[in-house]
Amino acid sequence: MKAIMLMFDSLNKHMLSAYGSDAAITPNFQRLKEKTVRFNNFYVGSMPCMPARREIHTGRYNFLHRSWSPLEPFDDSMPEILKKHGIHTHLVTDHKHYWRDGGATYHSRYSTYEFIRGQEGDAWKGVVDEPLCQYESGEPEEIKQRRIASRTQHQINVQFMKHEDEHPLARTISSGLEFIRTNHAADKWFLQLECFDPHEPFFVPEKYLKMYGIDESSLFDGWPPYYFVTESGERKAIIQKYYKALLTMVDEYVGRVLDYMDRYELWKDTMLIVNTDHGFLLGEHEWWGKNIMPLYNEVANIPFFIWHPDCADAGGSRQALAQTIDIPATLLDFFGAEIPVDMQGVSLKPAILDDTPVRDYALFGYHGCHVNITDGRYVYMRSPVEQGIANLYEYTLMPTRINRRFTPQELQRMTLHPGFSFTKGCPLMKIPAESVMLQRSDRFGHRLYDLKSDPKQEWQCQDQEVARRLFLAMERYMKESDAPEELESRYGFTQPALPLLGLDPMLIPAFRDYSPQIRYGILCIQQHLENSGQSDLLLKLEKVARPEWTKEDLWQFVLEEITIAQHQSLFYKMALEMRLN
Numbered sequence: 001m002k003a004i005m006l007m008f009d010s011l012n013k014h015m016l017s018a019y020g021s022d023a024a025i026t027p028n029f030q031r032l033k034e035k036t037v038r039f040n041n042f043y044v045g046s047m048p049c050m051p052a053r054r055e056i057h058t059g060r061y062n063f064l065h066r067s068w069s070p071l072e073p074f075d076d077s078m079p080e081i082l083k084k085h086g087i088h089t090h091l092v093t094d095h096k097h098y099w100r101d102g103g104a105t106y107h108s109r110y111s112t113y114e115f116i117r118g119q120e121g122d123a124w125k126g127v128v129d130e131p132l133c134q135y136e137s138g139e140p141e142e143i144k145q146r147r148i149a150s151r152t153q154h155q156i157n158v159q160f161m162k163h164e165d166e167h168p169l170a171r172t173i174s175s176g177l178e179f180i181r182t183n184h185a186a187d188k189w190f191l192q193l194e195c196f197d198p199h200e201p202f203f204v205p206e207k208y209l210k211m212y213g214i215d216e217s218s219l220f221d222g223w224p225p226y227y228f229v230t231e232s233g234e235r236k237a238i239i240q241k242y243y244k245a246l247l248t249m250v251d252e253y254v255g256r257v258l259d260y261m262d263r264y265e266l267w268k269d270t271m272l273i274v275n276t277d278h279g280f281l282l283g284e285h286e287w288w289g290k291n292i293m294p295l296y297n298e299v300a301n302i303p304f305f306i307w308h309p310d311c312a313d314a315g316g317s318r319q320a321l322a323q324t325i326d327i328p329a330t331l332l333d334f335f336g337a338e339i340p341v342d343m344q345g346v347s348l349k350p351a352i353l354d355d356t357p358v359r360d361y362a363l364f365g366y367h368g369c370h371v372n373i374t375d376g377r378y379v380y381m382r383s384p385v386e387q388g389i390a391n392l393y394e395y396t397l398m399p400t401r402i403n404r405r406f407t408p409q410e411l412q413r414m415t416l417h418p419g420f421s422f423t424k425g426c427p428l429m430k431i432p433a434e435s436v437m438l439q440r441s442d443r444f445g446h447r448l449y450d451l452k453s454d455p456k457q458e459w460q461c462q463d464q465e466v467a468r469r470l471f472l473a474m475e476r477y478m479k480e481s482d483a484p485e486e487l488e489s490r491y492g493f494t495q496p497a498l499p500l501l502g503l504d505p506m507l508i509p510a511f512r513d514y515s516p517q518i519r520y521g522i523l524c525i526q527q528h529l530e531n532s533g534q535s536d537l538l539l540k541l542e543k544v545a546r547p548e549w550t551k552e553d554l555w556q557f558v559l560e561e562i563t564i565a566q567h568q569s570l571f572y573k574m575a576l577e578m579r580l581n
Contacts, residue, residue, distance in 0.1 A: 004261075007274075008274075012243075012247075013301060015247055032258060035315075039306070042275075043301055043362040045063070046324075059327075067401075074423045079110045079192070088186075088190070091112075091113040092179065093115065093196075094168040119157075120196065124160075151201075168195075169249060172196075198280075204249060211245060214245065226288060228287050267309065279299040306348065306352060308334070333347035342424075363481075378470060385492040416430065421482040450463070478493075
């Protein structure tokens with residue numbers, strides 16, 4: 001028995017021919033569809049990158065207790081369990097986050113591993129005279145400086161990747177194929193072949209760009225903003241073409257893995273999984289990227305292909321609801337290893353066989369932001385009902401963030417928590433949460449979407465009965481996950497009379513004619529005035545605001561009408577909301 005998991009980062013299902021799209025050139029994903037079983041209702045769990053990978057190891061939600069983190073000492077690790085059962089587990093990846101502070105305990109769970117250098121801002125090549133990076137935003141200084149460092153290092157790294165075979169994607173797939181060549185005749189192995197692409201920066205060889213009419217590679221630096229679309233239609237199309245070109249390159253290398261499956265007749269005894277951690281918004285819903293906006297299906301409903309040698313239905317599709325936490329249970333079941341009691345995920349084998357449902361609901365989200373739930377038809381997004389993060393915590397024995405350790409100042413506010421049902425008797429650090437994503441994470445409100453009548457999630461459904469059913473299911477799932485008790489009040493489970501649904505500011509009639517940038521700026525000012533009890537100024541803003549307003553008009557209103565003592569905090573909020581310097 002052998003298994004290969006070919007994993008990508010930020011793979012948008014809605015761009016793949018295998019899911020009915022003609023937006024990009026992806027013939028090998030079409031070939032993959034014909035060789036495997038395709039899941040149509042496969043969802044993320046914990047977001048974004050490392051939270052998703054923690055789920056691939058542990059098979060349980062982690063976003064209710066923790067944000068970005070390493071594997072914890074009490075975590076069950078699927079590759080490590082396989083290793084202990086005599087299965088050789090091998091990781092090949094160019095995903096740099098495994099080697100940063102916030103992911104440093106993952107790779108050593110495998111029997112062997114290879115790290116391909118150079119993706120994104122990987123601290124790879126040392127050049128003392130660094131190139132100048134022009135980057136401005138309204139983000140907190142720590143995040144801004146991290147982005148500058150990443151972009152600067154990327155400019156250095158690409159100087160050493162002039163040819164396609166030097167590209168990290170090419171080198172990663174090449175190393176994975178080497179493992180297959182070496183071990184195809186052996187038994188009892190699991191290969192996790194994991195590629196960072198098509199994650200940004202969209203670094204693409206010219207031959208793929210030319211397929212989309214891009215003859216000059218310097219038209220775009222590869223870094224889409226993680227915010228709403230303010231670009232012209234022409235500029236938006238260029239950014240999308242860079243992603244599509246990189247996706248076509250990904251498709252080329254999917255084909256090379258399929259060639260090896262054919263060459264060595266691995267379909268007979270080898271499970272193949274092709275998946276991603278999450279999708280990526282490319283202008284849909286007026287947004288780029290992920291993290292800040294609601295978890296629309298372009299990010300949350302992800303592609304998933306699987307071939308199980310015992311379940312011959314090549315080219316079949318499945319409607320059964322499934323998600324990332326089900327991957328480790330499926331692999332353990334395939335190799336005959338016992339599934340740990342703390343795993344919440346289940347084996348997908350019944351669904352692969354004949355589309356037997358394996359779960360009623362899927363829970364997903366970011367730590368402290370919307371908690372989302374779906375039954376496959378409806379998606380309900382529950383916003384925090386408490387503003388701020390004064391009562392939100394990280395529970396951990398591994399106090400590191402994405403690229404640094406927790407600071408002494410953060411740890412000085414730590415208290416000891418007795419632990420949860422899955423921490424195997426270990427008490428935990430309880431540390432006040434700090435994240436820019438959590439600031440005003442209530443601003444998008446509660447939402448309900450009916451994917452049958454509105455698959456693109458363009459209009460909010462107002463069915464109170466459906467919202468109530470999903471709200472109660474969410475509460476039950478969170479209790480079964482032993483979620484921290486403070487989340488009950490944060491999401492309003494202790495206040496059943498609170499509204500179940502709200503309105504997106506783009507659906508408020510008064511905002512409908514405003515550009516996204518001005519709409520969110522006005523919303524920011526309105527919420528500030530509401531929260532500070534300045535109802536007279538709130539009425540004045542509603543009277544004087546016009547759809548033709550520019551950001552200078554918003555700035556002028558604040559300068560003239562709001563006391564100077566409030567300017568600094570309000571301008572910061574507006575800059576963050578409007579992605580301004």
